[in-house]
Amino acid sequence: MKKTLQKVLLPIYLLAFLAFPAHADEGMWTLYNLPKAVYETMQQEGFQLPYGALYEGQDAIKNAVVNFSGYCSGVVVSPDGLVFTNHHCGFESIRSHSTVQHDYMLNGFCAKDYSEELPNEDMFVSFMVSQQDITDRVLGTGFYLQGAERQEAIIDSLQNELTRQAKTKDSTLHVDIDAFYEGNKFYATTYQDFTDLRLVFAVPKSMGKFGGETDNWMWPRQTCDFSVFRIYANPRTNGPAPYSKDNVPYHPKHWAPVSMQGYKAGDFAMTIGYPGSTSRYLSSYGIRERRDATNEPRAQVRGVKQEVMLRHMRADEAVRIKYDSKFAQSANYWKNSIGMNKCIDSIGLVNQKREYEEHIKSWQDSTGYLKGELDFDKMKDLYAKRSEAMKTFTFFRETFLGTSEFNTRAFRLNYMELQGPAEKPKKQYVEFKDNSAEWDASLDKEVMATLFRNYRQHVSAKYLPKFYRTIDTKFGGNYAAYVDYLWSKSALMKSGRKLYVNRKSFQKDPGTMYGLDLLEVMDALRTELLEHADEIDRQERLLCDAKIHMEQDLPHYSDANFTMRLSYGQVGGFDLGGRPSGYYTTAESMVEKMKKADENVEYFAEPIMHQLLSASDFGPYQDKTTGKMQLCFLTNNDITGGNSGSPMFDGKGRLIGLAFDGNWDSLSSDINFDHRLARCIGVDIRYVLYMMDKWGHADRLLKEIGAQ
Template sequence: MKKLSILMAGLALSATTAHADEGMWTLYNLPQAVYEQMQAEGFTLPYGSLYSNPDAIKNAVVNFSGYCSGVVVSPDGLVFTNHHCGFEGIRSHSTVDHDYMLNGFFAKSFAEELPNENMFVSFMKEQKDITAHMEALRIHDWSNARQEAMIDSVANAMTDSIKKIDPTLHITVEPFYEGNKYYATTYQDFTDLRLVFTVPKSMGKFGGETDNWMWPRQTCDFSVFRIYADPKTNGPAAYSKDNVPYHPKHWAPVSMDGYKDGDFAMTVGYPGSTERYLSSYGIEEMRDAQNAPRAQVRGVKQAVMLRHMRASEAVRIKYDSKYAQSSNYWKNSIGMNKCIDSVGIVQMKRDYEAKIKHYQDSTGFLKGRLNIKHLGDLYANRHKDMKDMLLFNETFRRTNELTSRAINFAQGLIAVKNPKAKAEKQYAMFDDNSDTWDADLDREVMAALLKNYAEHVDKADLPEFYNDINTKWGGDYQKFTDYLWNNSILMKKKAKIFVNSDKVKNDPAVKYGEQLLTVMKNLHKKLAESIDEIDEQERLLCEAKVRMEQDMPHYSDANFTMRLSYGQVGGYLLDGKPSGYYTTAESIVEKMKRGKENFEYEAEPIMQELMSASDFGPYTDKTTGKMQLCFLTNNDITGGNSGSPIFDGKGQLIGLAFDGNWDSLSGDIWFDSKLARCIGVDVRYMVYLMDRWGHADRLLEEMGVVKVKK
């Protein structure tokens, strides 16, 4: 079941057995055949070491703040995740005078570790199948909205029950296999999470957008946080100066032994979303009505953002995280569309759907319920509306402060401060968040996107204010934008906005927001007409596939629950030549020397000096004699896997997943075992910078990493 809210803001293509390097497997019910294949490829631990034993690997892996993964690496609750996952925490502590994003940070004591609002780690405690219970509630008889309400109700009831046993736990219920299965997962969240160590941005984001989704890579994409707990219970607690480092029952041992080509490799983390069971028609919609317009609009926005960020350090600090989030899926959308076309995924899906249709005709399975042709018609009928909704969201949702305030105000999302007062006295106020945005940048972005929207949407579907832009402002989008910013009470600091006054009702930005809300509601209404039927047909298509291949193990699409992926260390053919499976210190120095040509390769002199060392001591790989930086595996990952630990066959940490290669960008809908690769940062590279740059002796000792005298 795909949620309309997600759309608006794996299908294997052969009937052969699943490849060893494909699959995002739930741990609690890992098929025995999959475990045996893992053993055959070099996994040496018992079955219970994955999920059920006290020292199970799952107990060291965390959901990092609801959008990434991480791993606990010490008895005092140190957590490794990617630099880009900790980016917002790093940014929030940065100022022009103390720019931790630019210069890096190391807390030399517990007292110096920095708390972070709205960040957390979550441990999965248990998972179980509750499909029978949901089917008893006749979950499939209802609309999407009703299904979601039922799921929330069941999750709340289960949470209420478990909190009577342990008040620190909660339960979520998620659909698996397109809604054909439902699993309940028990979590424990720790909300006191503190920044401990980060390398400078030059290393944590080395290569920037130039190298994003590319191989070879040299990015040292990691940061270090610490979990803090209640001193009496060692359990979750809100931030307090009296909290103490958390003492986990299990943590991942850090390996300094490295890896070789062909060695077993396994990621465990929280992949966000895949749609490998999605129909060919859904993929066409993704390519043409979502990815293409997303890339186009973000390209316009990011060009403005980058120019302002390059001109001002203060602006860069405010927007670094926003730019990184935007550009990541901009490039992802471009790359995915390229892969869809170059591989011919749509036709491959069409051919597979023909096999399902033949199976259906020959067995009568889901006769009168699954209609693949009708599914195609439903998608075709909503194509324009889906594209318009994507263009609307990319233009107006969270792109500039005025538009965000205008829409939020129109939706009534700004709380009235004195609701019991007389109507004429009721007012709302926006919080002062001026430290998170820049007026000049936002104004230019707004004007550029308004113009771009008019060029890509039918004139009849434009909001009413476009008539004013043409008649009153002579088609000058910047003048219209400046007028709203200069004259609306929504942008006045600490202004009391009397919500029922004629002045506010006639405010130009308030009217702007109301007209945007009208367009948004109309698009939602149009898309809602077919979403339930499309989702039901997609669910039945998945059910037919699994039934047709019932003698094979199947994994569900990713939904940001813990998954295991396994395979081997190894490269692929890149432009017809072997890619190599690791990068070296020499390769990053070579790029650093080109920093004047490309600012994304710039690095501090100390970094070039460190990476040019003649002897890397214990960080030198024993097999290759090189200081290895990043490496490739054929592990099956997607967004959300960022920060996922990469384990060797003994369950020891050898690195963190942080990216995929260009050929993996179709992975959300189809996994290419020959070309798709997971890019990881070598844990020895991470520890080297903690040692030689950060002089973080206390952390190395805490992790049990032996520090050799230089």
């Protein structure tokens, strides 16, 4: 049961706590058991399809929505398996196919026929087949009377058993079990994965990432944030198959009809996708920890790291291509952490949640429910005990995990599968493949040295790995000199070289010793955090249980956990201090920003884009009511990370856009949904099609999609 450990080792995205009853525009609802009260409200808001159209039958909307490679969402839009997702979701694929000579990030990409569609390693789409509640089966094992390892074994055993049963019907299926409602419920979800996924279309980065970090999480927005892929399948079965040149385009059960009809303020809007993690059942103590021990150190370290990265990327185009995706991933939640903390403090969220907990405590005293089990004083004490270790772990993770190729290899070294004869230990080895095309030594080395110094400045001496003594005694405190020594003397960076793990040369290798020093500190932090993790998790689970029982006359949704969810509401803007936001942007507003590229390079766009967005007539792509070319729009749909690429549907189940961002004014919505301010930013599907048509001349794709 990996998620138990992840709650400790990754940012603490525990299930969150709502201080207010659910609103029509709030909620991430599972589809298979969507409350009838919620469906009835959807109908009142303008949803025109029957209840079963969401989940049941071959033509159910869920059958067009995909988990995109385990980090985003997407939607199938044609009978030949075309998938729309966001540009930033396809960013790594676009980057990996790019070279200085053929820079698809800079220049975009459009496959003119099937033969030009580009395959991708380690990418997939996953369709949800079905979902069921197996809570009684899990808890019937005495689940919460067991230790963490035994709990993991129970989940793994059930998951394997259910997968075996699913495979008797279809060998391409598998089952995942996930905890819902802070572990008070468990659902089993059956999936079918397709691993032959090929890049078909991408706009230039100037459009797909227009506004860059300047506009990230902001409104108004003009970013043309989409990319297009195609699912390929076994030619005999139309089922999943590893990549093969003989595979053919997949013919899906259902695909989303693409609408050219647009929207207006107040129209029904629905988003279906795979939101990653929210924490709305989280206690006030958990929110404080999230602010101080996760968001604050994450933003600090990433800010330092990104300054180094950006300098190297701007100096060398080849380096930029290698690191564009890495920088974007780092910067996204750097800014999110800053914005979330700002919102937490500006609305006094910690105090709001504490007051609500007093309300629960009073209810608990009057009813006796969970009396003697849910203990707010104990919760406060437990969080306080792990506070320093949690903050340090964030500094450690952001400094050493995945921040350079050397660090990555130093950690992987201890988990790699040994090669060579088992009966001859001295001939057993590990070997790193040559991936030098993915990193730059100069950038990585400066990042390492800079972050070494930064880590020391922010954590207690007891959490310093032993190699800091080496830096002081042998290198006179010169971090860069120590990093140069590691890279030059260690065999870790010798790609393609066999590293014999049971020989003295390996054990004395400075990279091996460095990695062991890091593991020692990480294990110490893990031990310290695990000491209180189970009881904190239990208290948070009981808190969620108490809230649901206290409000049992209301429907409640579970926090996001990267399973399929539906959110709904209306198209419309928000009001911030008497300033109406507007609910869509136009081509004119983008051209105005483009003209400011001399002041801000993130508003640069090629001359052809100026020309296309300055057209006097946008034909069928302009809105029939406003007469404008509408680019991006707002709804009050409830989204979070993972929803990127989620289809946005109108009341008839037609695709009107792709969700790609939330707004700065409500970045605390992962832990408290503010129905006044929380908005979903989507790219208008007509803008998507316009770029495919007028820039990409992708006639074959437009014909395949058949937008109406």
